[in-house]
Amino acid sequence: MNAPVVSSRINMPGAGNASSGNALELRGITKMFGALAAISDVTLSVKPGERRAVLGSNGAGKTTLFNCITGDFLPTAGLVRFFGEDVTVFPPHERIRRGLRRTYQISSLFTGLSVMDNVYLACCGVSRNRFSLVRPRPDDALVHAAEILVAAVHLTDDKDRLVGELAYGQQRQLEVALALSGAPRFVLFDEPAAGLSPTERADLVTILTSLPAHIGFIIIEHDMDVALRVADSVTMMHNGRIFKEGRSDEIESDPEVQELYLGGGHAQH
Amino acid sequence: MSVADQAPRFTSPVEQRMWSERIPVPWWIFGLILLLLPVVANNFWLFQIMGWTFILGMIGLSLMFLAGYGGMVSLLQMSIAGMAGYMVAILGPSGAANVSLGLSWWIVIPAAFLIAALFATICGALAVRTDGIYTIMITLAIAAAFFYFTRQNYSIFNGYSGFNLVLPPKLFGVNWRAPVPFYYLTLACAVLCYGAVVYLARAPFGLALQGVRDNPRRMAALGFNVTAHRVAAYALTSVFASAGGILLVWQNAQIAPGTIGVSSAIDVLVVAVVGGIRRPLGPFIGAFIYVLLQVFSTDILGFFGFAADRFKLIIGIGFLAIVLFSPDGVLGLWDRWRAGVAARKAAATGGGA
Ligand SMILES: Nc1ncnc2c1ncn2[C@@H]1O[C@H](COP(=O)(O)OP(=O)(O)O)[C@@H](O)[C@H]1O
Ligand SMILES: [Mg+2]
Numbered sequence: 001m002n003a004p005v006v007s008s009r010i011n012m013p014g015a016g017n018a019s020s021g022n023a024l025e026l027r028g029i030t031k032m033f034g035a036l037a038a039i040s041d042v043t044l045s046v047k048p049g050e051r052r053a054v055l056g057s058n059g060a061g062k063t064t065l066f067n068c069i070t071g072d073f074l075p076t077a078g079l080v081r082f083f084g085e086d087v088t089v090f091p092p093h094e095r096i097r098r099g100l101r102r103t104y105q106i107s108s109l110f111t112g113l114s115v116m117d118n119v120y121l122a123c124c125g126v127s128r129n130r131f132s133l134v135r136p137r138p139d140d141a142l143v144h145a146a147e148i149l150v151a152a153v154h155l156t157d158d159k160d161r162l163v164g165e166l167a168y169g170q171q172r173q174l175e176v177a178l179a180l181s182g183a184p185r186f187v188l189f190d191e192p193a194a195g196l197s198p199t200e201r202a203d204l205v206t207i208l209t210s211l212p213a214h215i216g217f218i219i220i221e222h223d224m225d226v227a228l229r230v231a232d233s234v235t236m237m238h239n240g241r242i243f244k245e246g247r248s249d250e251i252e253s254d255p256e257v258q259e260l261y262l263g264g265g266h267a268q269h
Numbered sequence: 270m271s272v273a274d275q276a277p278r279f280t281s282p283v284e285q286r287m288w289s290e291r292i293p294v295p296w297w298i299f300g301l302i303l304l305l306l307p308v309v310a311n312n313f314w315l316f317q318i319m320g321w322t323f324i325l326g327m328i329g330l331s332l333m334f335l336a337g338y339g340g341m342v343s344l345l346q347m348s349i350a351g352m353a354g355y356m357v358a359i360l361g362p363s364g365a366a367n368v369s370l371g372l373s374w375w376i377v378i379p380a381a382f383l384i385a386a387l388f389a390t391i392c393g394a395l396a397v398r399t400d401g402i403y404t405i406m407i408t409l410a411i412a413a414a415f416f417y418f419t420r421q422n423y424s425i426f427n428g429y430s431g432f433n434l435v436l437p438p439k440l441f442g443v444n445w446r447a448p449v450p451f452y453y454l455t456l457a458c459a460v461l462c463y464g465a466v467v468y469l470a471r472a473p474f475g476l477a478l479q480g481v482r483d484n485p486r487r488m489a490a491l492g493f494n495v496t497a498h499r500v501a502a503y504a505l506t507s508v509f510a511s512a513g514g515i516l517l518v519w520q521n522a523q524i525a526p527g528t529i530g531v532s533s534a535i536d537v538l539v540v541a542v543v544g545g546i547r548r549p550l551g552p553f554i555g556a557f558i559y560v561l562l563q564v565f566s567t568d569i570l571g572f573f574g575f576a577a578d579r580f581k582l583i584i585g586i587g588f589l590a591i592v593l594f595s596p597d598g599v600l601g602l603w604d605r606w607r608a609g610v611a612a613r614k615a616a617a618t619g620g621g622a
Contacts, residue, residue, distance in 0.1 A: 070490060096492040108487040110480055121480055124473045125492030131501060132473040178491065 022081065023048040023186045023216045024069065029078035031064050038064040039240040042078070048185070050216045051208075053227035053248070055257075056237035062220045063105055065237070066188045070102050071095050083185065097126060099185030103175045103192055105220070111164035115155050118163055119146040119177050126182030145181070152207060153177040169200045176207065187217040193226045205229055228252055303456060312448035318564060320448075320520055322557045323455035327462050327513035329541040329552025331506035334466055337547045338475060339502045340482035342401075344408040344534045345392050348415045349507045350514030351529030352388045355419065355426060356381035357435060357515050358524050364434030368427045374438035378515065385511040386504050393503025397496055412534040420526040431525025435518050446519060455516055459553065462509045466549040469505070478502050539584060543591050545598030554599050559584065 022045040029042040039061035046052050054062050067073040069080060071092040080088045087095050110118050123142040124130055136143050150159050153173040158166060163174060172195060179187050189208075193201050201223070208219070208230040221227040227234070227248075234251040236244040244251065251257050307315055332346045361377040363369040372380075396407050419426040437445040437454075445454050469475040477498060480488045485495045518524045527533075536559065544555025562569070566580035575582075595601040 072486065072490070091494070092489040093492050093494045096490060102490055104487070104490075108484060108490075110483055110487075112483065113476075113480075117476065121473075121476060121488075122491045124477060125488070129473050130477060130493060130498075133469060133505075135468065135472045181491070 021084075022046060023050065023083055024218075025079075025081040026065075026069070027079040027081075029065070029068050029075045029080065031061075031068055031073060032076045037240050039068070039237075042237075042240075042242055044235060044242065044245075046186075046216055046218065048083070048216055049214050050233065051231045052216075052218045053231035053234045054218055054220045054237060055222070055224075055227065055234060060237040061240040062237055063190055064240075066102060066190055066218075066220070069095075069188060070100060093125075099183060100188070101179040101181075101184045101186070102188040103179045103190055105190040105194070107171045107175050109163045109171060109174060109178070111162065113163060114160050115150060115163055115166070115174060116143075116146060116159040118174060119149050119181065122146075122178040122181035123149075149177045149180055152180070154203060169196050172196055173200065173204070176204065180211075184215055187211075187215065189217060189219040189221075191220050191222065193221055193223050201226060224252075307449045307452060315452040316448040316520070318560055320451050320455045320516075322553065322560045323459035324513045324516045324520060325537075325540055325556035325559060326553035327459055327509050327516070328537050329544065329556055330462055330466055330549060331508075331510035331513070332537055332541045333546050333549060333552050334469075334506045334509070335502055336541065337551075338470060338482060339478045339499060341397065341499060341502070342405050342408075342538070343393075343396065343503070344405060344412050344538060345389070345396070345503075346506070346510045347529055347534040347537050348392075348412045349385050349389045349510040350517065351415070351419075351524070352514070353381045353385035353507075353511035354514035354518035354524045354528065355432075356384050357518055358432035359425060361435070363432040364523075365427050365430075365432050368423075368425070369432065374440070381515060382508065382511050385514070386507045389507035389510070390500060390504045393500045397499035397503070409531065409534065412529070413531050416526055416530050419529065426526075429526065431523060431528075433523040435522055435524060437519040446522070451520065455520075458512050458516060462512060463549050463553070466509070470549075474498075474501070474505075536584075539588050541598075543588060543598055545600030547597055548600055551598050551600050558587070558599065562587070 025045040027043050029044075030040050031038045042061075042065060054065070056062050064073070068075040068078075071087070071090055071094075074089065078088070079086065082095060082098055082100060085098070087098070110121065113121070120136070120143060123145050124132075127142060129142060147156075147159075150156055153176060155166075155170060155174060155177070158170065163171065166174065172192060176189070176192050179189070193204055196204060205226060208217070211217070219227060219230060228251075231248055233247050234245070235242055236251070236257065244254070244257070246254070306319065310319070328346050328350045331349070332343060335341045335343050335346075357377055358365075358369060360370050360372050360380055361374060362371040392408070392411050395411065396404050399407055419431075420429055422428060439445070443450050445451055470479070477488065477493055480491075481493065481495050481498050488498075489495050517528070521528070540555040540559050541552045542555070543558055544553065545551030562583055563580060566583065569583070570579050591598055595605075597604065
């Protein structure tokens with residue numbers, strides 16, 4: 001029932017270079033905003049194909065951590081390795097071309113373009129067609145890839161509509177589609193389920209669980225229901241530091257976590 | 270500003286029509302008028318007014334591409350055009366035989382385009398790391414530096430006097446500087462440049478450039494090298510500016526530092542903004558208005574009892590009015606007028622039904 005959303009082709013530079021064996025490895029990452037340490041001394045590693053949930057209250061530093069991984073911000077201190085390669089000071093596009101992808105907590109889309117054009121742009125960004133001066137033909141491979149992604153997030157009926165006219169939930173799903181272009185190896189999802197309807201949530205879970213097994217991801221998610229269903233392991237953050245890590249089932253039954261997350265109105269499963 | 274103006278729509282095959290069917294009727298009429306203009310217009314109109322309009326329009330178009338699609342307001346476009354024009358005079362034959370190399374046109378013209386592109390790329394690389402007002406300042410500074418350099422350098426640019434007797438090659442035995450051939454030559458170049466911009470706006474490069482303008486951070490997160498894309502835009506637009514610059518040298522049969530002075534650099538911005546900097550047609554409309562005002566300023570100003578050299582005053586007031594009342598230029602006014610007519614029509618039919 002789920003057609004493959006993304007190609008499983010791996011031909012990125014650095015593929016197979018598994019000196020550390022990790023898809024992503026962070027060592028002592030610290031990010032200061034003036035005197036404020038948004039994250040301090042975060043050390044974390046994620047294996048290829050692993051799915052990790054990052055939990056933590058607002059302001060815990062989760063989004064900042066993502067920004068340091070993608071290069072949107074350079075960390076004040078620390079090291080980022082992506083598939084064994086030190087990418088700490090690489091510009092974002094170099095990391096993206098190596099198979100890293102991300103979504104934004106606040107949708108960051110091209111609202112003046114159609115749905116199809118947004119996804120087509122994402123497909124161009126990770127191909128050699130970036131600088132192409134030739135318009136795509138309808139049978140263009142990238143157009144085809146974009147159509148598959150649009151279908152995967154159930155936007156085929158709206159593919160010619162301007163993104164600015166879409167409903168909020170649809171924009172959130174488009175945000176996910178943009179992060180799955182090309183041949184991703186590791187994806188960072190920043191609260192993709194926030195504000196989605198129950199149906200849209202279920203769709204999102206289906207998309208995430210049916211990603212090819214080699215694609216690992218980190219998902220920031222407040223909804224434990226979503227987080228624990230898609231992730232194998234959990235990292236808890238508080239005040240810019242990691243304070244607990246473990247398998248999803250361990251975390252789920254951890255009394256401290258129960259207190260924080262499952263004690264309130266969230267325990268609906 | 271959003272990308273909507275040039276949004277490519279991947280129409281389904283059923284909707285695909287012949288390209289000729291997609292061009293609206295008014296455009297066919299407009300095209301026919303331009304083609305047949307030499308039948309009715311005199312040499313002055315063909316060579317001076319229309320020729321100059323097309324040339325200035327092409328240089329303005331290169332700015333429109335950078336500013337409208339890329340969000341980069343560059344005052345360098347006249348310098349890039351001037352570089353190409355100078356190269357034609359320096360590498361080819363001219364009246365300054367001791368400086369000009371006198372090479373044949375089939376080396377000179379490609380070399381002029383290449384050197385201007387290189388110049389644009391280097392200047393672009395300097396300018397793209399800045400934003401907004403700082404882009405304007407740095408490009409203005411480069412334009413001024415280039416102007417003073419050409420004025421003081423005698424070994425290459427022949428200093429203050431520049432080059433005269435720079436004539437187009439007599440290709441196919443035609444004197445391309447004669448009014449009718451020159452009219453068609455500039456018309457053809459303008460149409461080619463216009464078509465190229467319309468086409469490129471929807472090709473991956475142009476689309477991505479508009480993405481870079483609207484959301485550079487997201488573009489980087491999609492794998493685009495934002496800086497490289499901006500520099501490449503400078504290189505690409507140098508083609509339109511160079512075409513205009515070479516034709517300008519041929520039209521005047523000369524080039525000197527005055528051609529590329531700071532006021533000319535600003536005129537290009539004025540032309541593009543007055544016409545409408547968001548659409549490729551805008552600079553041509555702006556150029557036409559500019560040229561008419563320039564040429565007939567003596568009559569207009571005399572009518573109101575001003576001296577003819579107050580021409581810049583009219584341009585300046587017009588520029589202010591446009592910026593204040595229609596950020597989208599004359600084309601924006603036209604759009605609003607049409608929307609108003611359509612709304613009134615709809616109201617009228619709605620009332621009758
Ligand atoms: N660009 C920024 N400039 C200054 N402070 C920031 C910036 N981004 C985040 N912060 C601060 O860093 C801390 C962590 O924020 P963030 O990473 O967004 O948390 P989370 O995503 O876990 O809610 C917060 O105190 C926030 O105010
Ligand atoms: Mg956040």
